[in-house]
Amino acid sequence: MLNNIGGSTIAEAKERLTHHEVLGWIAYREKYGTLDRNRRLERHFAMLTHLTSRVAGGKSELKDYMIYSQQAVAVISLEQAVEAWS
Template sequence: MLGIGGRTVVEAKRRLTYAEFLAWAAYRRKTGTLHAGLRGDRQTALLALTVARIAGSKGLSLYDFLPHEQPPAPQAVDLDQALKEWY
């Protein structure tokens, strides 16, 4: 949060409402980090993965090109829940 709105972290925490916090959390879950360097790393990894797949490499994931990130843990989803979300 450092630098968001021109405020320090302490100021932002003091002024940020719980509803605003939840909105930012949802935005970050959807779009990823706000850190420009890490966003650049992810974009470069996506490009590297695309080139590798075009070259015929199989079995690679985005996280093979992101050494500082861990892949998300798989989440168990039952069939009924999956059908509700997909249809």
């Protein structure tokens, strides 16, 4: 499981976490963002770089410094997925 929340496997998490706790983690993620340390670290460095750029008179946006968050996610239709998995 991500960051060992509820256990080290999905089965352990289903066994140990209550519905109320799951809702709490969902609310936390909606408020504070991802639990992925790498993405959070990327965002912090991007914010620092963006602030430095703006102080120096730059016109860049925060997303310009978030390389991994910009990677395109391939979206396929249900039919294409079924065909690929068959």
